[in-house]
Amino acid sequence: AGKLYLVPTPIGNLDDITIRAKRILQEADYIAAEDTRTSGILLEKIGVHNRMLSFHKYNSKERAPELVSLMQKGAVIAEISDAGMPVISDPGYILVQECIKNNIPVVPLPGPSAFATALIASGFDAQPFTYYGFLPRKKGEQQPFFEQMNKAHATSIFYEAPHRLVKTLANMATIFDSDRKIVAARELTKIHEEFIRGTISEVTAYFKEQAPRGEFVILVSPNTQQSEQLSWAELIDLVNELVANG
Numbered sequence: 001a002g003k004l005y006l007v008p009t010p011i012g013n014l015d016d017i018t019i020r021a022k023r024i025l026q027e028a029d030y031i032a033a034e035d036t037r038t039s040g041i042l043l044e045k046i047g048v049h050n051r052m053l054s055f056h057k058y059n060s061k062e063r064a065p066e067l068v069s070l071m072q073k074g075a076v077i078a079e080i081s082d083a084g085m086p087v088i089s090d091p092g093y094i095l096v097q098e099c100i101k102n103n104i105p106v107v108p109l110p111g112p113s114a115f116a117t118a119l120i121a122s123g124f125d126a127q128p129f130t131y132y133g134f135l136p137r138k139k140g141e142q143q144p145f146f147e148q149m150n151k152a153h154a155t156s157i158f159y160e161a162p163h164r165l166v167k168t169l170a171n172m173a174t175i176f177d178s179d180r181k182i183v184a185a186r187e188l189t190k191i192h193e194e195f196i197r198g199t200i201s202e203v204t205a206y207f208k209e210q211a212p213r214g215e216f217v218i219l220v221s222p223n224t225q226q227s228e229q230l231s232w233a234e235l236i237d238l239v240n241e242l243v244a245n246g
């Protein structure tokens, strides 16, 4: 019977393709790829030879029903994006929804994704975290996100393009407390992998010396300040404690 496999591909280091991912890519009837040229190069390098169909954000609405009808006729389709996990700041969501609507099994494979890779080495608490994907580009539209991150007791994660990074850091500096810690995780799994850790102004200073290049994940530490307002229960506990201690 037909089904959809969601197959993660490396985010830089080709050795990060899993044995299972490679087997599914080889055995599927079709590989639905975001960019058939980019994926063609990857598949060639990992030794997979199979039929590719293009499926990207500009054709996903029309393409999804076509892929669903192939799967209804029994086709097994493996979906990949340019890098990392499909659906994570990449196309795939619409196809997953269509499969669920049409009772076609969706089988996700575990594998690399830039945000999780960055998170585990950030040194920030991984529970809870919020993943924002790409933020809007305009300053005014970014601000509500930064206000939310500033208050959050969760680690915040987002993706940013290298040529926008310095501007985004300047925008962050207007909202976050000056001692708030951030991490810029660069070129994960690649030769120039690097973690730039510090306050917003320290990380900004680093990029003034050395312009940002390559791919970036930005992480913001959780807000560790206690909220100023006590709940009634906390107030009663506090009073009882004071009474007990005379």
Ligand code: SAM
Binding pocket: 011, 012, 081, 083, 084, 085, 086, 087, 088, 089, 090, 112, 113, 114, 115, 159, 160, 161, 185, 186, 187, 188, 189, 190, 215, 216, 217
């Ligand atoms: N689907 C991918 C995933 O699972 O992470 C994300 C695709 S999104 C279109 C591409 C963005 O992910 C890049 O602009 C960058 O912010 C981030 N990214 C991808 N690979 C990366 C890497 N090796 N190091 C740092 N960031 C990376």
